[in-house]
Amino acid sequence: MRDIVTTVGDSLAGKTALENATMRHGLITATAFLALFVSVPALGGVKEGVVKWQASDYKGAVVEWMPFAAKGDPDALFNMGQAYKLGRGVPLDKAKAEDFYRRAADKGHAPAQSNLGILLAQRGEKAQAAELWQKAAAKRDARAQYMLGVLHFNGDTLPKNWPLAFAYMTQANSAGLPQAGRALATMTASLSPADRAAGSEMAAAMTAGDKLASSGKPLLAPAPRKLTNTIAVEKPQAAAPKPAQSTAAPAAISPRPSAAPGRTVVTNTDIPQPRAAAPAPSAASGGEWRIQLGAFSQEARAREAWTTLRREYPAIVSGLEPTYASGGAMIRLQAGRFANAGDANAVCQRLRDTGRPCFAVHTN
The missing domain is CATH 3.30.70.1070 (Sporulation related repeat)
Incomplete structure (x- = not known):
């Protein structure tokens, strides 16, 4: 069957696309999709910085975040990374951006782990990127779940495992990631009913897993938590960007989407779609x-x-x-x-x- 998408290596070869995607997977706002990110309780100065950023007072936002970043607050570290990545409120400096991402990622900040993974994958360090995405996916980071679904489906960096790929993509789709829905449709058309059923069961097991140990009963996914200490980033533009009022849909992987009214949508062409699978093999004898x-x-x-x-x-x-x-x-x-x-x-x-x-x- 023909390839319908590019591989991770092909996708990451485009520098501009990667930079745009890194910007798009940005500082977090209180939305249905991004509310699934696990975060520490908001500190006053970090929230005040968010308010200033949304009002286009980037320098003021950085001033609020800097002392908290110095104390190791993961949200402040991540936001500083975004500021240096975009060159807003501080000079554009990708090395400093990566350093802030890494420090936040080391503290378990899921969006920082995902962003750092993108930067590492751009340099060809895909194994390290996959490790970061695995950590972020364990915290229900939808972007990381999507990436792992792609890697397992294509057998790129990680072992080919179609049920597991289907499970990760199902979770990312449930979180509201639009490209996950399109990828899930590709998988649904390509995989056998047995692989799809196993993947669906695995997705349910992942959702219930950590709850099962403490409660003894399977639970539904937790209700989204409203976050207020991180913000969303629009693509840099001449006019001051308006604060995000709703979830900005992550751009289609291919082709590029048109901009939503009142906003500039940044594409995510660094994120590959799964390739159409070959017919599912029959169960091996033995075992x-x-x-x-x-x-x-x-x-x-x-x-x-x-x-x-x-x-x-x-x-x-x-x-x-x-x-x-x-x-x-x-x-x-x-x-x-x-x-x-x-x-x-x-x-x-x-x-x-x-x-x-x-x-x-x-x-x-």
Whole structure:
């Protein structure tokens, strides 16, 4: 099947596109999509800087952020990185921008991890970029989830894994990232029903995973949190930009979108779309079947989840052996062994009837 998108390397070759995308994945405002970013409680000066930035008082914003950045506040560090990246309120300095991104990323700031990943990928450091995107995706960063979905789908830098790619893209799409919806449509048309079903189950397991360990019950994704200590950046323009009133739709990957009324939309052509997949291979002979029960950010939480399942559903999981498989930034809780897919699916169905996420996986 023909390639419908470029690879990561091809996409990152365009310097201007990368710079625009880095600007577009900008300082955060309180919107439905960006509200999923995990952030520390806002400090007064950081919020005041946001207000000044939205009023086009860039120098005033930088003055507010600088002392908090000096104290290591991750939002202030990230915002300073954006200021140096755009040359607003300070001289344009990409080296300083990267330094601020890295310092915020080291503190677990998901948008900073995503932005730093873009800069590293531009330099060809795609393995390091993937690690950062994995960390950000574990914090529900939709842009990072999208990138991991692309990498796993294409087998670029990360192992080709179509169900996992579908899961990451499903999460990014649920967060409201428009290009994720288009990529998900491509995957849906390309993958087998079994791969799509496994990916959907995996996405549900990722969402419920960390909640399962502490509560013993699968929960819906948390309600969006309103953030006020970071802001969105429009493309630099002669006139002072207006404060963002709603989520600025991330630009289509290909072709470039037209500008929305009253705003300049910056394209994200550095972000690749998945290539159309070859026909799904049949299951390999040999190996064994297991059931996957969740995906967790820490192995300890996976072990707690297994303890909960054994306590609450001994009639279903008794006799099964748990395994804790590492998959990027996530630990996959699996249990087995089963002689065939039918036996594994039968146990999964009993667990799904209780509201637990579960799907069968074949291992070699």
